[in-house]
Amino acid sequence: MNGEERLLGWLARRLPGGGLGDDTATLPARGRVVATVDQQIEAVHFAAGTDPALLGRRLLAVNLSDLAASGARPRWALVTVAAPPGFAHRRFFSSLLAACARHGVALAGGDLATAPALHLSLTLVGERERGAASLHRAAGRAGQALWLGGPVGESALGRALLERGARLERGAVQLPARLDLPAALAGAARRAVRRHLLPRPQLELGLALARARRAGAAIDLSDGLAKDLHRLCEASGVGAELDLAAVRASAPTGFAALAVALGLDPGALQLGGGEDYVLLFTLPARATPPQLPGLRRVGTLDDSERVRLRLPDGRARALPHLGWDHLEPSRRA
Amino acid sequence: MNGEERLLGWLARRLPGGGLGDDTATLPARGRVVATVDQQIEAVHFAAGTDPALLGRRLLAVNLSDLAASGARPRWALVTVAAPPGFAHRRFFSSLLAACARHGVALAGGDLATAPALHLSLTLVGERERGAASLHRAAGRAGQALWLGGPVGESALGRALLERGARLERGAVQLPARLDLPAALAGAARRAVRRHLLPRPQLELGLALARARRAGAAIDLSDGLAKDLHRLCEASGVGAELDLAAVRASAPTGFAALAVALGLDPGALQLGGGEDYVLLFTLPARATPPQLPGLRRVGTLDDSERVRLRLPDGRARALPHLGWDHLEPSRRA
Numbered sequence: 001m002n003g004e005e006r007l008l009g010w011l012a013r014r015l016p017g018g019g020l021g022d023d024t025a026t027l028p029a030r031g032r033v034v035a036t037v038d039q040q041i042e043a044v045h046f047a048a049g050t051d052p053a054l055l056g057r058r059l060l061a062v063n064l065s066d067l068a069a070s071g072a073r074p075r076w077a078l079v080t081v082a083a084p085p086g087f088a089h090r091r092f093f094s095s096l097l098a099a100c101a102r103h104g105v106a107l108a109g110g111d112l113a114t115a116p117a118l119h120l121s122l123t124l125v126g127e128r129e130r131g132a133a134s135l136h137r138a139a140g141r142a143g144q145a146l147w148l149g150g151p152v153g154e155s156a157l158g159r160a161l162l163e164r165g166a167r168l169e170r171g172a173v174q175l176p177a178r179l180d181l182p183a184a185l186a187g188a189a190r191r192a193v194r195r196h197l198l199p200r201p202q203l204e205l206g207l208a209l210a211r212a213r214r215a216g217a218a219i220d221l222s223d224g225l226a227k228d229l230h231r232l233c234e235a236s237g238v239g240a241e242l243d244l245a246a247v248r249a250s251a252p253t254g255f256a257a258l259a260v261a262l263g264l265d266p267g268a269l270q271l272g273g274g275e276d277y278v279l280l281f282t283l284p285a286r287a288t289p290p291q292l293p294g295l296r297r298v299g300t301l302d303d304s305e306r307v308r309l310r311l312p313d314g315r316a317r318a319l320p321h322l323g324w325d326h327l328e329p330s331r332r333a
Numbered sequence: 334m335n336g337e338e339r340l341l342g343w344l345a346r347r348l349p350g351g352g353l354g355d356d357t358a359t360l361p362a363r364g365r366v367v368a369t370v371d372q373q374i375e376a377v378h379f380a381a382g383t384d385p386a387l388l389g390r391r392l393l394a395v396n397l398s399d400l401a402a403s404g405a406r407p408r409w410a411l412v413t414v415a416a417p418p419g420f421a422h423r424r425f426f427s428s429l430l431a432a433c434a435r436h437g438v439a440l441a442g443g444d445l446a447t448a449p450a451l452h453l454s455l456t457l458v459g460e461r462e463r464g465a466a467s468l469h470r471a472a473g474r475a476g477q478a479l480w481l482g483g484p485v486g487e488s489a490l491g492r493a494l495l496e497r498g499a500r501l502e503r504g505a506v507q508l509p510a511r512l513d514l515p516a517a518l519a520g521a522a523r524r525a526v527r528r529h530l531l532p533r534p535q536l537e538l539g540l541a542l543a544r545a546r547r548a549g550a551a552i553d554l555s556d557g558l559a560k561d562l563h564r565l566c567e568a569s570g571v572g573a574e575l576d577l578a579a580v581r582a583s584a585p586t587g588f589a590a591l592a593v594a595l596g597l598d599p600g601a602l603q604l605g606g607g608e609d610y611v612l613l614f615t616l617p618a619r620a621t622p623p624q625l626p627g628l629r630r631v632g633t634l635d636d637s638e639r640v641r642l643r644l645p646d647g648r649a650r651a652l653p654h655l656g657w658d659h660l661e662p663s664r665r666a
Contacts, residue, residue: 002654022469023553024369024403024459033366035441036357037411037456041448044415070357078370080454082377108368115374116450121413123370123456126357136355220356235354 004112007089014097015107025108027076031127034134036066042118047162052088054168054197055120056095062222063124064103064201065277069220071135071210072126074203076108079122082115103203132210140217140236140282146299147289149202149279151250152225153266156273157189157259158196164262166193185261188254199277208290209281216282216301224272226322228280230307239304242319245312246298247271271309272322337445340422347430348440358441360409364460367467369399375451380495385421387501387530388453389428395555396457397436397534398610402553404468404543405459407536409441412455415448436536465543473550473569473615479632480622482535482612484583485558486599489606490522490592491529497595499526518594521587532610541623542614549615549634557605560656561613563640572637575652578645579631580604604642605655 027033040059042048060077067074077100081089089112100107105124128134158166165176166189173190175181181189201220209215219232225247233240247270248256259266282301289295299310308316360366373392375381393410400407410433414422422445433440438457461467491499498509499522506523508514514522535553542548552565558580566573580603581589592599615634622628632643641649 022403022471023399023555024367024405026403026461026467027366027368029362029366033360033362033458034357035360035409035411035456035458037413037442037454038444039413039415039446039452039454041415041446041452044446044448066356070355070359072357076368078368078456080370080372082372082374082452109370111371111454113372113374113377115377115452117448119372119374119415119448119452121370121372121444121454123368123411125366125368125458128359134359138354222356 007112010090011093025076025078027108027125029075029127031130033125033127034067034070034072035123035125036063037121037123038062038066039119039121051168052092053095056092057099057198059120059122060096060099060103060105061199061201061277063122064203065199065220065222067124067126068201068203068206069135069218069279071132071206071218072128073207074103074105074124074126076125077105077122078109079107080111080120082113082119084116084118085114087118129207129210132207133213133215135206135210135215135218137217137219137232138235140232140238140301142238142301142303143285144216144282144301145285145297146240146242146301147281147283148247148250148296148298149205149281150294151252151255152221152247152276152278153270153273154192154252154255155196155199155275155277156269157255157264158192158194159275160262160264161189161193162196168193168197181261185254185258188252188258191252192258196275199275201277202279205279205290205292208292212290214283214287218279218281221276221278221280222274224274224322225276225280226271226319229319230321232280233301233307236301238301239306240299240301241308241310241316242299243310246296250296250298268322340445343423344426358409358411360441360458362408362460364463366458366460367400367403367405368456368458369396370454370456371395371399372452372454385425386428389425390432390531392453392455393429393432393436393438394532394534394610396455397536398532398553398555400457400459401534401536401539402468402551402612404465404539404551405461406540407436407438407457407459409458410438410455411442412440413444413453415446415452417449417451418447420451462540462543465540466546466548468539468543468548468551470550470552470565471568473565473571473634475571475634475636476618477549477615477634478618478630479573479575479634480614480616481580481583481629481631482538482614483627484585484588485554485580485609485611486603486606487525487585487588488529488532488608488610489602490588490597491525491527492608493595493597494522494526495529501526501530514594518587518591521585521591524585525591529608532608534610535612538612538623538625541625545623547616547620551612551614554609554611554613555607557607557656558609558613559604559652560654562652563654565613566640569634571634572639573632573634574641574643574649575632576643579629583629583631601655607656
């Protein structure tokens with residue numbers, strides 16, 4: 001028995017249905033089917049040497065976030081792993097399967113290969129709940145309120161800390177001594193690292209918006225608030241005004257002070273940092289959002305065809321196109 | 334507008350539904366949904382410098398072959414492209430979209446990234462036709478006849494020719510002068526190169542078997558006849574006897590002579606060459622196969638729990654586990 005067959009046998013013992021069997025999986029869907037795919041690539045989306053257990057969780061999380069923005073319930077995953085010899089496949093799959101189980105997702109298929117650098121992809125298939133609406137980025141209308149599902153910029157801050165030597169080991173974040181952060185900021189730093197490595201997709205929020213059938217547009221923030229707001233506005237054919245003071249106020253305790261202590265601009269992190277995996281969504285102006293923690297109104301859609309940033313002093317300027325271009329040579333800062 | 338947005342805009346103008354829009358695609362399925370995923374990696378599945386137009390067709394073809402083995406009709410594709418700067422995305426997507434259109438497949442989603450080496454993956458979602466059976470590799474039973482859907486080994490021969498300098502240019506195969514093949518073999522060589530670069534998945538055969546509801550097991554031959562027959566037998570809990578004379582007779586004209594001229598063992602190519610993308614399937618002993626060209630009976634399943642190769646002189650020996658291990662460092666010969 002070779003390495004692949006041993007791994008597939010090991011996987012089969014851990015899958016409820018008894019393994020991957022055929023190359024093609026049957027997905028017993030009842031509702032309307034939705035699907036999304038995302039890749040995670042060594043030296044592009046994560047540093048070489050990142051713990052395979054973290055990669056398993058993160059690979060699922062970025063896809064769950066896309067599905068959250070559609071308001072669907074995740075059901076099945078198909079995964080590809082192209083890895084160099086020696087990759088800890090079982091550590092990766094144990095973590096991925098545990099994360100799948102937490103979210104009611106069945107691993108339904110996949111493809112394994114050997115390659116010089118680690119490349120992971122996951123296709124997530126979900127179902128629309130009966131009676132629930134579909135959420136789309138193109139459904140924004142002038143006059144709607146713009147809402148953030150959670151803090152932005154913290155993931156980018158966590159990425160900066162990892163680049164400066166922070167580590168997540170056995171569930172605890174270790175900060176390098178040379179950072180020399182005051183105790184008040186060390187807590188914020190640990191939280192930022194965790195948010196970057198272990199994003200928490202807003203599935204409940206997406207399902208609640210889809211059930212309420214009142215939401216306008218929704219998009220998950222993967223490439224930065226500024227860039228994804230531009231996308232939402234362009235798809236919806238509307239303009240917007242984003243309130244910088246409200247965005248700032250959405251930051252968790254210590255965020256701005258920690259960014260400054262690291263020589264980073266907190267506003268730039270919030271607008272262009274990326275990998276936040278929280279939802280940006282719109283609601284009718286007077287509608288009450290779902291009863292979930294951390295939601296904050298941060299602006300308004302309008303018919304101006306421009307996307308503006310309202311500064312705390314009352315002036316407005318064009319919102320810059322900060323954020324990631326996936327076809328530029330280096331996605332990581 | 335950056336490179337990614339320009340490419341997505343270009344794609345949107347070529348997609349019937351008006352573009353990829355959201356990160357999540359809605360798939361309006363009517364029947365039971367099936368899904369499969371495969372990756373194609375530079376220097377693993379294809380040589381660096383391979384024409385992106387060939388890669389687009391081939392990426393779809395290997396997935397279509399998996400779906401053919403399930404008896405389902407292909408409907409939607411989600412694709413990931415991780416490519417170095419300068420990759421001819423439009424040439425790749427033009428070819429992929431044309432191949433999708435030929436098979437009734439809609440490009441429903443995807444993810445783009447930059448990476449040092451080219452990595453492609455495609456998730457193909459299909460539907461079971463109403464009243465049609467599912468085909469599975471585990472459905473083989475003792476006493477059934479074993480059938481090949483087409484020739485095996487020719488793709489591996491084509492790969493060997495490419496490694497020796499053969500090229501497909503503007504649709505025509507160019508053979509290097511130093512090969513110095515007699516005219517009778519040059520035609521076989523050109524056909525082998527085409528079969529390797531442009532495999533023709535047996536969708537009609539898969540659909541016909543599923544509609545007839547008589548098929549036992551089915552599997553598509555991607556890793557070599559010997560290895561995939563072992564898989565079928567193991568999944569079905571049966572043994573088999575493979576008739577080498579029948580396998581030899583399934584080879585197209587000139588195959589064996591060409592292999593020998595290149596210093597290769599035709600039998601080893603047929604049993605272990607891989608990437609054939611034809612179906613291996615079983616039927617009740619006296620059943621007539623679908624009326625399609627190129628089908629050949631090559632053996633019988635039995636209850637021996639062993640997989641044997643019947644030699645032309647009447648002796649039998651254990652069928653070796655020739656073929657590819659996807660977790661070994663180099664998949665290519």
